[in-house]
Amino acid sequence: MDEAERRPLTAMIDRAAGPPDCAAYERMGGFRGVRRALSGMSPGDVIEEVTKSKLRGRGGAGFGTGPKWSFVPKDPASQRRKYLVANGDEMEPGTFKDRLLVEGNPLQLVEGMIISAFAIQASFGVIFLRGEYHRGLECLENAVLEARERGWLGENILGSGFNFDIHVHPSAGRYICGEETALLTALEGRRANPRSKPPFPQVGGLWGAPTVVNNIETFCNIPHIIANGADWYLGLSACADGGTKLYGVSGRAKRPGTWELPLGVTLGEIMDRAGGMQDGYKLRAFLPGGASTAFLGAEHENIVMDYGTVEKAGSRLGTGLAILLDDRTCPVGMIRNLEHFFAQESCGWCTPCRDGLPWVERLLNAIDEGEGEQEDMDRLADHVRLLGPMGRTFCAHAPGAIAPLASGLALFREDFEAHIRERRCTYQDAA
Amino acid sequence: MSIVETPASGVPAGTPPEFPQDLRDKIADMVAHEHHARGAAIEAMRLTQKRFGWLCDAHMREIAKLCSMSMADLDGIATFFNLLFRKPVGENVVMLCDSVSCWLMGEEKVRARFCEKLGIKRGQTTPDGKVTFLPIVCLGHCDHAPAMLVNEELYGNVDTETVDRVIDQMKNGSVRGES
Numbered sequence: 001m002d003e004a005e006r007r008p009l010t011a012m013i014d015r016a017a018g019p020p021d022c023a024a025y026e027r028m029g030g031f032r033g034v035r036r037a038l039s040g041m042s043p044g045d046v047i048e049e050v051t052k053s054k055l056r057g058r059g060g061a062g063f064g065t066g067p068k069w070s071f072v073p074k075d076p077a078s079q080r081r082k083y084l085v086a087n088g089d090e091m092e093p094g095t096f097k098d099r100l101l102v103e104g105n106p107l108q109l110v111e112g113m114i115i116s117a118f119a120i121q122a123s124f125g126v127i128f129l130r131g132e133y134h135r136g137l138e139c140l141e142n143a144v145l146e147a148r149e150r151g152w153l154g155e156n157i158l159g160s161g162f163n164f165d166i167h168v169h170p171s172a173g174r175y176i177c178g179e180e181t182a183l184l185t186a187l188e189g190r191r192a193n194p195r196s197k198p199p200f201p202q203v204g205g206l207w208g209a210p211t212v213v214n215n216i217e218t219f220c221n222i223p224h225i226i227a228n229g230a231d232w233y234l235g236l237s238a239c240a241d242g243g244t245k246l247y248g249v250s251g252r253a254k255r256p257g258t259w260e261l262p263l264g265v266t267l268g269e270i271m272d273r274a275g276g277m278q279d280g281y282k283l284r285a286f287l288p289g290g291a292s293t294a295f296l297g298a299e300h301e302n303i304v305m306d307y308g309t310v311e312k313a314g315s316r317l318g319t320g321l322a323i324l325l326d327d328r329t330c331p332v333g334m335i336r337n338l339e340h341f342f343a344q345e346s347c348g349w350c351t352p353c354r355d356g357l358p359w360v361e362r363l364l365n366a367i368d369e370g371e372g373e374q375e376d377m378d379r380l381a382d383h384v385r386l387l388g389p390m391g392r393t394f395c396a397h398a399p400g401a402i403a404p405l406a407s408g409l410a411l412f413r414e415d416f417e418a419h420i421r422e423r424r425c426t427y428q429d430a431a
Numbered sequence: 432m433s434i435v436e437t438p439a440s441g442v443p444a445g446t447p448p449e450f451p452q453d454l455r456d457k458i459a460d461m462v463a464h465e466h467h468a469r470g471a472a473i474e475a476m477r478l479t480q481k482r483f484g485w486l487c488d489a490h491m492r493e494i495a496k497l498c499s500m501s502m503a504d505l506d507g508i509a510t511f512f513n514l515l516f517r518k519p520v521g522e523n524v525v526m527l528c529d530s531v532s533c534w535l536m537g538e539e540k541v542r543a544r545f546c547e548k549l550g551i552k553r554g555q556t557t558p559d560g561k562v563t564f565l566p567i568v569c570l571g572h573c574d575h576a577p578a579m580l581v582n583e584e585l586y587g588n589v590d591t592e593t594v595d596r597v598i599d600q601m602k603n604g605s606v607r608g609e610s
Contacts, residue, residue, distance in 0.1 A: 093530035093569040131477070131514045132526075132570055134583040167464075172473050172512035175568065189469035189498065191511040207466045250532035250573035257574045291531055291569075321573070323531055337534045341568060347511075 006236065007244055007260040008224040009217070013104030019139050022150050025107040031152070033223030037115045038160040041226075043074075046119035050222065052230035054242040058097075059087055059178070059215030060290065060318045061396075062307045071202040072120040072210050077162065082122035083211040084113060084164075085187070086219055088129040088136070089171055089178040092290035093341055094323040097246035097258050098216040102129070102136040105220075106143035110166065112219035114157065115226055117164045120212050125166035127216075128183055131173045140168050175345035179395055180213040182347065193349040194395040217246055239264025239306040247305060249274045251324030252281045258321060264306040267322065271301070281326040285411055289318020291338050292400030294407035295325070314407065330427035331412040332419055335405055336364040342401030350394040356387050357401055367416060370423040377416060380409060447487040454479060458497045468499040472508060476515055485516040513568070521556040523601045526567035526580040527589075533569075536576035537590070544594040562601055 004011035012020055012028045020028065037046050051066025073080065086109060090098040101109060113125050127144075129137055144166050147153045155163045169187060176182045177192045184206045186192040198204075205211020221243055225233045234242045241263055247270045248258030254275030261269065267286070277283055283298045288305065294315040296303065303313055310317045325334055343357035360383050366372045384406040387398040409416065418426045457478065461471040475494045480486055486494075486509055488502075495505040509515045527545065529538055542553070545564055549557050556563040572578035575587025581597055 090571050091568060094532045094573050095569065096571040096573045099571040130571065132567065132580060134580075135585065169474065170477060171514075172477060172508075173514035173568075174512055186473065187470065188467070189472035189500075189508065191508055207470075248574065250576060251535045256576070287531075323535070323573075325535075329535060334531065334535065337529070337531050341530055345568065 006262075008228075008236075009101065009108070009220050009244060009246065010104065010260040012108070013100065015104065019104060019106050019143065022107065022146050022152070025105070029227075030107060030223070031111060033226035034111050034114050034152070035158065037118055037226050038158045038162060043119050043121055046115060046226065049230050050119070050225055053221075053225045053233040054230075054240070055218065055221050055225060055233070056241050056307060057215055058217035058221075058245070058319070060092065060292070060316070062317060065214060065218055065221075068202065068214070069116070069120050069212060071200065072122075072212060073203070075121065077117075077121040077123045077164075080121075081124070081207075081209045082120060083206040083209055084117040084120065084122040084125045085180075085183065085206065085211060085213045086113060086125070086127040086216050087178065087180065087183060087213050088127055088133075088216045089183060090130055090133075090216075091175045091178055091345075092292065092319050093338070094250050094287065095290050095319040095321045096250070097248065097319065097321060099130075099133055099136055100246070100258060101216055101220050102133065103139050106139045107147065108220050108223060109140075109216055110143055110147050110152065112222035113166060114152065114164055115222050116212070116214065116219060118160075118162055120210070122210075122212070123163050123165070125164060126187060126206075127166060127168045128177070128187065129168060129170050131171040133170075137168065137170050144168060174347065175341075176347040176395075176397060179397065182395070183213060184211065191347070193347050194397075196394070237263040239304065239308075241307060245305075245320050248321040249286075249324055250321070251286075252278045252326040252329075253324060254278055264304055264309075266302045266304055267300070268302040270305065270322070277324070277326065281328060283324060284327045284329075284331070285325045287318075287323040287325075287404060288315050289320050289322065291323070291341060292316075292403055293318040294403040295411050296407075297411055315403070328427070330368070330425055331408060331415050332364065332368050333425065333427070335408045335412075336361070336368045338404050339364055339401065342397070346397060346401075352387055353393045353398040353401075356383050357398065359383065360402075360405065367419050368425055370419065370425065372416075372420040372423075374420055376420070377409075380405065384409065447489045448483065450479075450490055450493040451482070454482060455493070455497065458494065462497060462499075468497075469504075472498045472500060472505060473512070476505075476509055480516060485519045487519075491517075519556075520563040521560050523561060523582055524563045524565060524580075525597070525601075526565045526570075527553075528568065528570045528572070528576070528578045529566040530569035532573035533577040538577045540591065541577050541579075541589050541594060544591040545598075548594065548598050562598070 047069050055065045056062045153165050177186050181195040182192040201211040244260050245263045250256045259273045285295045285297050287293050307317050339361045343361040346353045348354040363376045387402045458475045462468045465471045495502045570578045577589045579586050
């Protein structure tokens with residue numbers, strides 16, 4: 001395999017040149033997947049190939065993509081209204097991979113969506129994009145327009161009789177829209193509160209019709225799986241799940257960034273790409289895959305970054321982009337920043353999340369500013385218990401929010417205690 | 432949750448401009464393409480705000496009518512989302528990311544510089560109506576933290592010098608990105 005084949009998702013991305021148009025995309029090997037899918041494969045064949053590839057959702061939850069699609073009623077697109085939605089509401093703090101894919105090669109996403117829509121027999125596509133991604137919106141709108149002009153979108157694609165078109169929806173901005181049912185609620189022109197499941201979106205989604213929501217990175221894998229086959233795709237990865245992953249780091253690394261690497265490389269290999277930590281800084285702990293994943297201590301600096309291993313260590317792979325906490329930054333301050341975000345972005349639908357997270361934020365503010373009391377530690381532990389496990393709140397927002405706090409209270413206990421004891425932030429002089 | 436805290440003192444209240452016919456046609460067209468009319472509501476508000484900078488009551492009433500919704504229903508959505516402004520903003524809107532990666536890389540220093548140079552707090556507009564300064568959540572530019580949006584332009588590796596330069600540009604009326 002040559003270098004480009006080892007990183008199929010980013011091989012065509014040239015940031016200086018801008019995104020390829022249809023002709024350039026096809027010249028570089030694009031549209032092979034959609035040609036293969038629409039001439040000769042049945043929708044069931046596509047789902048089976050994707051299932052065999054062991055592609056897991058790249059948005060954070062890691063659900064198998066093939067199995068997710070298999071729950072959609074099998075009626076042909078011509079007989080039932082169905083929707084396919086790309087979740088590009090990349091708002092997980094510390095995550096910067098979908099923006100690269102959307103700005104770098106939007107036609108790859110479009111092709112992935114055509115194939116996926118064919119698999120579930122959906123005629124209506126929506127790309128839900130971060131409202132702040134102005135450049136990404138322009139790239140996507142141009143790509144969709146050109147694909148439509150050239151017959152890749154619209155009626156009777158490639159003479160197959162299959163119809164599919166895409167609408168790009170820029171969000172008005174709330175983190176909760178990344179939750180798939182809240183996203184659908186927003187698309188219906190309502191406050192983006194999550195919905196109860198069941199019914200799952202695959203059965204009753206947008207406007208009550210069967211709907212599949214997948215992350216942008218997930219869709220970008222599909223053309224390559226169909227063009228080159230599931231076995232080839234499985235061979236790309238370094239673990240039991242298939243493919244490559246956009247990994248990355250932010251924080252005090254020498255060269256923060258994102259790189260497409262085999263799924264299941266170690267954090268050490270990712271850190272090598274980043275040139276290690278900045279001079280004078282040591283790695284203290286990290287959030288492996290975004291703000292809503294639990295801290296892991298520096299002893300895990302060589303952890304295998306696959307779904308299973310990170311979960312076994314007590315966190316989640318999440319989005320695969322790690323946030324680094326160095327030894328000169330206050331962990332209490334960092335957790336305060338994280339919980340401020342989650343408190344602000346709670347949709348307010350259920351009481352524990354709406355009232356609990358601002359309480360957590362106030363307690364952390366007090367401790368960080370030297371006004372904390374010893375009992376505050378118990379209050380924080382109470383919130384970990386009451387918001388923590390899935391099922392106590394309406395959706396996964398609060399359990400995600402509480403993961404860095406729960407792990408942080410264990411890892412940085414001494415720092416919390418010192419703030420309370422000395423009635424000040426013990427890092428202030430160092431900064 | 433609206434992140435504009437206070438009305439802009441420098442922005443004249445006056446009568447809002449009439450809702451333009453081309454915008455009305457565009458929104459009617461969006462509504463026609465939706466499964467239900469209200470599906471166009473959020474994009475209609477975004478479009479209107481892009482034209483006028485914010486969403487005044489008179490325009491909200493027009494949008495509500497076009498989307499077959501009550502004004503209260505529409506306002507409930509507008510006040511839910513971070514990027515919809517129900518209060519006037521300045522000529523330029525600076526949104527400085529205050530999420531974790533930017534915080535780790537010195538966002539607080541950049542924030543302090545903005546507040547000091549502009550003489551306002553986050554959520555406020557300068558008295559001359561030139562600049563509204565707001566916090567924003569992660570902009571997906573964490574490898575170039577701290578990051579910010581000035582109007583629609585993305586900036587990375589922002590430091591106090593960037594702040595001084597951008598403020599100068601805003602006062603002189605030309606802002607260019609350098610992400």
